[in-house]
Amino acid sequence: MSSEQKKNYIVQPGGRLQGELRVPGDKSISHRSIMLGSLAEGVTEVSGFLEGDDALATLAAFRAMGVNIEGPIDGRVTIHGVGINGLKQPENVLEMGNSGTSIRLLSGLLSGQSFNTILSGDSSLSKRPMGRVTDPLARMGAVIGSNEGKPPLQIQGGNQLYA
Incomplete structure (x- = not known):
């Protein structure tokens, strides 16, 4: 297409978009949620946990240090924190x-x-x-x-x- 040939495009607005969207979990946040939840006292509920190998390595490490972690199931994790000095x-x-x-x-x-x-x-x-x-x-x-x-x-x- 030469510079002398121009095309015009007209964009018309569409209708309303409705629905729900779930954004995939974030690796960096998933690591930190396991760490902070483990060091906290009490129960931490995490949704949107990214179940990739890296975050699962962090999760396994805290389990090995005595933290009770339920899940992950469909991006949900429940961490029973042991406090800052509770790791084993x-x-x-x-x-x-x-x-x-x-x-x-x-x-x-x-x-x-x-x-x-x-x-x-x-x-x-x-x-x-x-x-x-x-x-x-x-x-x-x-x-x-x-x-x-x-x-x-x-x-x-x-x-x-x-x-």
């Missing part, structure tokens, strides 16, 4: 799969707990540098061992952290 030392390594969000957020959260923890992941996650999280945590007083700055991360509990 997991019996095994906490496997994060390929979730960088899980391992990074849990590194900070677990650095302030009273027990030791190991965070690991799949072969892809084990190649990813964690210094942007572990270095600032170390400056705050955390003791975190690693494989040349990469997972698995050995988090030593019982340290006083300073902001």
Whole structure:
């Protein structure tokens, strides 16, 4: 179509649109809802939980630390929070799969707990540098061992952290 040939389009408004729309869950919010609900005291109801592998790794980690979590069923999760000092030392390594969000957020959260923890992941996650999280945590007083700055991360509990 040459620049001299022009077409005009006329758009007419349509009728009213009615109905309901459910927006899919958000990965970042799903991680944080599990973490905050677990650290809260009492029951937290979450709807719109994104049931992807990453958020499920976070959910499994908190179950391994003694948090009773019901679901997920159709994006709904019920978390029976244990309070900030109610987490228990997991019996095994906490496997994060390929979730960088899980391992990074849990590194900070677990650095302030009273027990030791190991965070690991799949072969892809084990190649990813964690210094942007572990270095600032170390400056705050955390003791975190690693494989040349990469997972698995050995988090030593019982340290006083300073902001």
